[in-house]
Amino acid sequence: MRTVFKTSYDADINLFRHGAQRGWYILLLVVMLVLPLGVSSFAIGEMTNLLIWSIACMGLMILVGQTGQASLGHAAFLAIGCYANVLLQERLGLPFILSFPLAGLIAGIAGALIARPMTKLHGIYLAIGTLAIAILVDDFIVIAAPLTNGVIGLFAPDIDIFGLSFNRYANPERLYYLILGITLLVVLAYRNLQRSPLGRSFAAIRDSEISAQAMGVNVARTKAVAFGISAGITGLAGALMGHFAGIFNNETFNIIISIQLLLAIVIGGLGTIHGAFFGAAVVALLPQAISMTRDLLNQVLGGGSIAIPGLESAIFGAILIAFILFEPSGIYGRWFKIRTYFELFPFYRRDMFRRQKSYLKTERMR
Amino acid sequence: MSALLEIDNVTLRFGGVVAVNQVSFNVEEGEVFALVGPNGAGKSTLFNLISRIYDPAEGDIRFDGESILGKAPHDIARLGIARTFQNIELFEQATVMQNLLVGRHRHRKSNMWTELAFTPFVRAEERRHREAIEKVIDFLDLQAYRDKYIAGLPYGVRKVVEMGRALAIEPRLLLLDEPASGLSVEETQDVAFWVEDIKKQMGITVLMVEHDMHLVSAVSDRVLALADGQMLSIGKPHEVQNDPRVIEAYIGVSDEKQEVPA
Numbered sequence: 223m224r225t226v227f228k229t230s231y232d233a234d235i236n237l238f239r240h241g242a243q244r245g246w247y248i249l250l251l252v253v254m255l256v257l258p259l260g261v262s263s264f265a266i267g268e269m270t271n272l273l274i275w276s277i278a279c280m281g282l283m284i285l286v287g288q289t290g291q292a293s294l295g296h297a298a299f300l301a302i303g304c305y306a307n308v309l310l311q312e313r314l315g316l317p318f319i320l321s322f323p324l325a326g327l328i329a330g331i332a333g334a335l336i337a338r339p340m341t342k343l344h345g346i347y348l349a350i351g352t353l354a355i356a357i358l359v360d361d362f363i364v365i366a367a368p369l370t371n372g373v374i375g376l377f378a379p380d381i382d383i384f385g386l387s388f389n390r391y392a393n394p395e396r397l398y399y400l401i402l403g404i405t406l407l408v409v410l411a412y413r414n415l416q417r418s419p420l421g422r423s424f425a426a427i428r429d430s431e432i433s434a435q436a437m438g439v440n441v442a443r444t445k446a447v448a449f450g451i452s453a454g455i456t457g458l459a460g461a462l463m464g465h466f467a468g469i470f471n472n473e474t475f476n477i478i479i480s481i482q483l484l485l486a487i488v489i490g491g492l493g494t495i496h497g498a499f500f501g502a503a504v505v506a507l508l509p510q511a512i513s514m515t516r517d518l519l520n521q522v523l524g525g526g527s528i529a530i531p532g533l534e535s536a537i538f539g540a541i542l543i544a545f546i547l548f549e550p551s552g553i554y555g556r557w558f559k560i561r562t563y564f565e566l567f568p569f570y571r572r573d574m575f576r577r578q579k580s581y582l583k584t585e586r587m588r
Numbered sequence: 589m590s591a592l593l594e595i596d597n598v599t600l601r602f603g604g605v606v607a608v609n610q611v612s613f614n615v616e617e618g619e620v621f622a623l624v625g626p627n628g629a630g631k632s633t634l635f636n637l638i639s640r641i642y643d644p645a646e647g648d649i650r651f652d653g654e655s656i657l658g659k660a661p662h663d664i665a666r667l668g669i670a671r672t673f674q675n676i677e678l679f680e681q682a683t684v685m686q687n688l689l690v691g692r693h694r695h696r697k698s699n700m701w702t703e704l705a706f707t708p709f710v711r712a713e714e715r716r717h718r719e720a721i722e723k724v725i726d727f728l729d730l731q732a733y734r735d736k737y738i739a740g741l742p743y744g745v746r747k748v749v750e751m752g753r754a755l756a757i758e759p760r761l762l763l764l765d766e767p768a769s770g771l772s773v774e775e776t777q778d779v780a781f782w783v784e785d786i787k788k789q790m791g792i793t794v795l796m797v798e799h800d801m802h803l804v805s806a807v808s809d810r811v812l813a814l815a816d817g818q819m820l821s822i823g824k825p826h827e828v829q830n831d832p833r834v835i836e837a838y839i840g841v842s843d844e845k846q847e848v849p850a
Contacts, residue, residue, distance in 0.1 A: 231718040234685065235711060411704045418703035418710055419689070419696040419717075422682070426690045429679035436639055436673075437757065438665030438694040447700060493681065 237413055254402055258395040266394045268510060273405045274462045275502035280412055280495065281456030282483050287493035288421065289448040290428030291341065295352030296456050296483050298359035301475035303329040303457025304464035305363065305370055308378050318381045322461055329457020330450045337449030341442060356480050363472035375471025378464040390466055401462060408455055412495055424448050485538065489545050491552025500553040504541065509534055590653050592617040592793050593761055598647035600633060607633045609817040620787050620794040622804045625814035626837060631797040632674055635763050639671055640664055651761070665694050670759035672750045674766045680739045684749050687738060688724060691756025692717045724752045728782065744775050751782070762786060764796035768803050776803055783807045801829065
């Protein structure tokens with residue numbers, strides 16, 4: 223077990239707890255950077271998809287894991303970000319480098335505006351309210367057909383930054399690096415949030431609204447800010463999803479996506495950045511894993527290629543139920559326990575994490 | 589000099605129940621003022637009135653000469669009124685340090701954008717907040733628990749952390765809701781010393797609700813006894829303790845006594 227001797231307040235404030243931790247993350251970054259050299263362009267595409275999902279998961283994580291507010295409507299902000307980004311490029315002729323942050327900003331403002339009435343609701347009512355928002359946005363896209371092209375959908379142009387083109391098929395590595403860079407910026411912003419007063423006031427609202435209020439935290443306003451930041455980051459992910467998919471319509475961001483996002487962060491581990499990545503990996507890679515397993519089984523068993531409709535959702539649901547029953551703190555929680563086991567070996571106790579609450583508290587006295 | 593906190597003829601009703609009935613008292617700057625009374629007397633309700641969680645039906649509450657009835661609940665901390673809760677309301681999924689730092693929220697000068705970018709200014713502010721917290725940690729002897737999660741801490745320590753969080757606000761008035769409930773004799777003695785020091789060293793006025801009469805008489809300058817939302821008696825601790833109306837409210841009056849014509 224490593225004991226960190228803190229000699230200054232900066233040890234608490236810095237991004238990394240100690241040098242070894244920094245080393246591990248730099249190693250991870252290096253691996254991510256050299257990855258395109260070693261794997262197929264198909265795998266790079268999958269990794270890019272995973273990173274986009276990670277951004278979306280981090281967006282929702284800020285709201286659910288950090289602030290303790292449920293949302294079943296985050297596909298709405300994916301849609302707003304996606305449409306805003308493409309429409310700004312197509313209708314106003316803005317370059318990606320402007321339309322992308324603006325799309326995030328528009329989604330963020332939309333989130334903050336929606337939050338004002340929404341955050342008066344708690345728990346299950348908030349979840350239903352946000353679900354309604356997702357349905358409304360879906361319908362609005364159909365109604366506003368002159369702008370959004372309705373159910374026919376829109377084509378996303380290639381990302382173009384100062385003449386440099388980013389296309390999923392033509393130059394997958396370039397797109398991968400772009401999105402890796404954006405992901406890093408989001409992670410940094412998320413970390414900065416966690417170590418600053420705003421992030422602490424989010425956590426305060428999550429754990430006890432009444433005492434957050436007594437500490438001088440404006441609960442309604444802070445919740446709106448949390449919704450805004452969350453929706454903004456989700457909007458950025460939506461804009462990238464649009465470019466990645468190439469074509470999208472109102473169905474691209476349906477309720478299933480909202481639910482998948484929420485499930486992803488629960489499976490990944492609520493309240494942590496790691497959890498967002500683990501959850502995104504499950505959501506983004508599961509369909510591929512299933513089809514690969516199926517191919518393998520078919521080869522071994524010698525059957526024809528049998529596609530079972532709904533298999534993906536069923537497996538996803540089963541994984542979720544298993545996690546809620548056996549490891550409510552998600553993949554990250556399990557990883558943390560395994561790591562602690564080895565760090566403390568042989569002194570790990572089975573009840574070591576007993577006293578830590580495993581479920582997110584959203585139903586406390588307010 | 590006017591009083592720091594003035595409760596002026598305050599009444600609060602919950603439906604047909606009068607929780608606080610025409611209560612008036614002043615808390616002077618620099619004193620320790622205790623509210624005592626049996627369960628349901630309206631002590632915690634008074635705290636919630638001062639915290640602006642409830643609106644009084646009648647009357648006025650003034651802090652430093654100004655009415656606080658127009659203020660939002662989150663503005664109360666900014667005025668310099670800090671409080672603790674009877675059933676500890678800490679942020680469980682955070683460390684002691686983070687809990688205390690939330691107490692510094694009133695002193696936040698950075699905004700969302702500078703914090704997302706974590707500018708050097710935000711870092712300097714963070715250091716400053718931690719230096720301020722350090723005084724509280726030293727004062728309450730919390731060094732050992734600095735990076736521990738609340739969820740794993742014993743009750744007595746949580747009680748102290750909650751007091752620390754209120755002190756981190758750097759208040760002028762500290763509301764302590766049963767600071768010694770559930771504590772052992774030694775821990776209660778600690779609380780007595782701390783309350784003394786909060787008053788003398790930090791110059792913070794204390795208004796507390798407490799059932800432990802030893803603690804109350806040891807630390808408080810004045811006591812107000814309440815029962816069923818009514819003011820029974822106000823004065824020095826021993827005066828209030830010996831007031832027949834207070835004794836009646838706590839213990840009741842035997843039947844024989846009642847038959848004796850007064």
